[in-house]
Amino acid sequence: MGFALVSSIVVLTLFFRSNFGQQQDQPIPNTDGFFISEFFRQMGSNIYNISGPVCSWQGVLCDANQENVIGLMASNLGLSGSIPDNTIGKLTKLQSLDLSSNQITDLPSDFWSLGLLKSLNLSHNNISMNLPSNIGNFGSLERLDLSFNSFYGSLPDSIGSISSLQVVNLGRNRFDSTVPLGITSCHLLTSVDFSMNNFSGVLPDGFGSSFPNLKRLNLAGNEIIGKGSDFVKLESLTYLNVSENLFQGSVVEIFQEPLEVVDLSGNHFEGHISQLNFGSRLVYLDLSDNEISGDFFANLSRTRNLKHLNLAKNRFLEQRLINVDSLRGLEYLNLSDTNLIGRVSDEISSLTHLKTLDLSRNHLTGKIPLLSLKTLKNLDLSFNNLTGEIPISVLKKLPWMERFNFSYNNLTLCDSGFSLETVQSAFIGSLNSCPIAANPNLLKAKSHSHKGLELALVLTVSIVFLLGVLLFCAFGCRKKTQMWVVKQDSYKEEQVMSGPFSFQTDSTTWVADVKVATLVPVVIFEKPLLNFTFSDLLSATSNFDRGTLLAEGRFGPVYRGFLPGGIHVAVKVLVHGSTMTDQEAARELEYLGRIKHPNLVPLTGYCLAGEQRIAIYDYMENGNLHNLLHDLPLGVRTTEDWSSDTWEVDANNDNGIQNAGSEGLLTTWQFRHKVALGTARALAFLHHGCSPPIIHRDVKASSVYLDYNLEPRLSDFGLSKIFGNDLEDEITRGSRGYIPPEFVNQDGSSSPYVITPKSDVYGFGVILFELITGKKPVDDEYPDDSFSKDANLVSWVRGLVRKNRGSEIIDPKIRETGAEGQMVEALKIGYLCTADLPAKRPRMQQVVGLLKDLEQL
Ligand SMILES: *[C@@H]1O[C@H](CO)[C@@H](O)[C@H](O)[C@H]1NC(C)=O
Ligand SMILES: *[C@@H]1O[C@H](CO)[C@@H](O)[C@H](O)[C@H]1NC(C)=O
Ligand SMILES: *[C@@H]1O[C@H](CO)[C@@H](O)[C@H](O)[C@H]1NC(C)=O
Ligand SMILES: *[C@@H]1O[C@H](CO)[C@@H](O)[C@H](O)[C@H]1NC(C)=O
Ligand SMILES: *[C@@H]1O[C@H](CO)[C@@H](O)[C@H](O)[C@H]1NC(C)=O
Ligand SMILES: *[C@@H]1O[C@H](CO)[C@@H](O)[C@H](O)[C@H]1NC(C)=O
């Protein structure tokens, strides 16, 4: 008794002391909060706001107990100098650290004890040091980005102990060793960027066979002595860039079916081009400045998706410029110094998307054909033997033309339309005889006058458009009128780059109130250096052509496109307005861009085009679950045909893959189970792995996609927030067939229920029912249904599960492919998820556990 009294007094005293201590000097030393505030203080950031508990600070992510910091995002905060000891290095539980885009110069010695790091981003700083072999301590690291710094010396072999490494970017540093053998132990790598360093020597033995998942490999701008066969076993590779190195030997082995972007320029590759097996996915091919020979036109017809082709400066045979019309998708064609002879045929005008044409330094003869390449921006015909007149009047009609060069030919410039003064100053002494070879200076002057012409054109069209808008509004803004259609067509004709732009789909018309398309940036998170603009989105989607429409979702239309560099994307226009300001929307989208999970469709970037928020996603090759499960076409059906002059028509091969997928994929229980589990994991991550939790609000089969590797991925998370609360109920509450009962009153009107993660759980339950029964959530046949009046999937399945008759409703397609017991149990999980009372539904973490347990049945 006495002892108990004494000990409770001790405890109380301690309690008071520690509380008192806390009040005196907050935050308490030796806590994560202290280390972080010290870090910001000593790194001289004055924009960081430290008040309240550490877990509430901007950019700080804590574990579930709110005790330890597991994530710190401090990108672009003006931090400078060397990181002191006893700051970041003491955050022992840290898993994710982003200090990119600051002016950090050095790392502390205790930095290498952060053994739990999964993601480390130090890119775009000014760190100048030898990378110590302690890097191998980061045994859990998955993403390492040290690009744009001044790391020097050798890359330590210990990198091989990071067996979990998936993404490594060391680009733009001063590493000057060989590529270490250790790297071949990192079998999970998906993306490697060692570009713009001074790596030298040969690639380590076994390099090519070590990375079964490698998709992107960039070794450009080094002194690596490699050969084509180094890459033969990289079977997942889609992007290969080894430009400006010392590669040599045969180029033939490099080409394999999945490749999309290949840049081999500036090496010593050899080989006969007719032996190259270009895959049909190829979008970008640069073989310039090598020693490749042969006759290239014969085999290029397979590359129907090609947009960028550079074969300049090789050892090709004399050949004529024919059969180019099989390359209709091309935007860039560079055949400079490729031994072309004969005339430039009219066929060249069939390349209707061409922006750059370089045929310089060849032996072309004859007259310049009347080019009708409306999209042309850059034309170089210099150093040939062309004769006749330069078709200036034709060039003047090309609306985008910026730069051209006819120098060093045998051309005449008679009907220039220039003032006598200009011609005299540019062609001194040859006024009366038409001048031999156009003078580059004159063409520059010409270019200016052309700008005036372009401006006039833009003005005219803008005025026409303004009148159109006025008329349209006068007739009432709700009705669709011809006016918009007329505008859209004229827009296509003239390629005008000044807005506002209007676009039409079957169900909506949307307007991007953008003044100058080239001034509205498109942010691509992983490629901050590519200055994409709204005009790139326009050309990626053929001006938001209906032919590129993938779907018309709740938020608005979704288009498919290729951004320059072969970035394959789905472009989602959130047309229904938003209550957020531009800054808020940008911040939210940047935040969503950082949310990564193997079962989420990554947000690649965004664009704020006037009122429209445009979200850009990685393209999902294998379509969405709704279409796959219910055997619908994979794209949206539009009234028009797929427009015949875009690369879309050439996607036969993709369709082949997709169709094969839609027939064969979802016919096994095993695969449907995988889809269910992946989707559950994605939701569990959003609900329990993100802080604050993200509620999806629109969980449905058409939000679940299958990627290139047939992994299920959930899309559209976080978008509802960007819309704010102004929306019609239907939009905030979910899609038909997936709306949980708490949102619907007895009379069918919507009820003001607060959205919780449990409404997502309900949507997931419906998907699970779809996966097992193969039925749609509404408007399907539900045999043997006693509530036939307003029958839907949920009431039907729940009724039968209650009567223990679950086994009767399993989709016949999968019945034989797995254990019936598992499927019946899965129906019961769906039953739990679709409980009427939200509180009775399990949490998504529990659902993941339940679904995993099925495998043991
Ligand atoms: C810092 O954060 C606190 C709480 O989040 C807020 O009240 C305060 O206004 C912020 N100060 C600045 C300068 O942003
Ligand atoms: C980077 O560091 C070097 C010294 O190592 C210094 O000369 C240079 O100015 C720094 N650059 C920036 C952008 O801070
Ligand atoms: C790259 O390394 C080579 C030797 O391997 C050296 O000769 C060259 O000067 C280095 N280049 C740079 C830019 O450091
Ligand atoms: C290859 O890498 C170099 C250096 O980073 C870059 O300049 C070039 O644009 C890349 N090529 C492609 C096709 O991405
Ligand atoms: C290239 O074209 C030639 C002639 O048409 C043909 O014999 C050869 O098989 C083709 N090569 C490839 C790799 O398709
Ligand atoms: C064509 O390729 C050559 C060699 O790579 C390059 O020097 C030239 O600038 C390119 N032309 C254009 C118009 O891009």
Ligand SMILES: *[C@@H]1O[C@H](CO)[C@@H](O)[C@H](O)[C@H]1NC(C)=O
């Ligand atoms: C152009 O033609 C002349 C005469 O036929 C010839 O001497 C010259 O080599 C040719 N130039 C080129 C670049 O083909």
Ligand SMILES: *[C@@H]1O[C@H](CO)[C@@H](O)[C@H](O)[C@H]1NC(C)=O
């Ligand atoms: C240039 O063209 C004229 C005819 O247009 C021809 O008489 C002359 O020989 C040509 N010169 C060369 C070098 O080919």
Ligand SMILES: *[C@@H]1O[C@H](CO)[C@@H](O)[C@H](O)[C@H]1NC(C)=O
């Ligand atoms: C045209 O090409 C010549 C030769 O390469 C070059 O000197 C000149 O600057 C170029 N002119 C323009 C306008 O690009």
Ligand SMILES: *[C@@H]1O[C@H](CO)[C@@H](O)[C@H](O)[C@H]1NC(C)=O
């Ligand atoms: C690192 O940060 C930069 C700039 O914030 C970003 O562009 C890049 O994608 C990040 N790297 C990785 C691997 O996430």
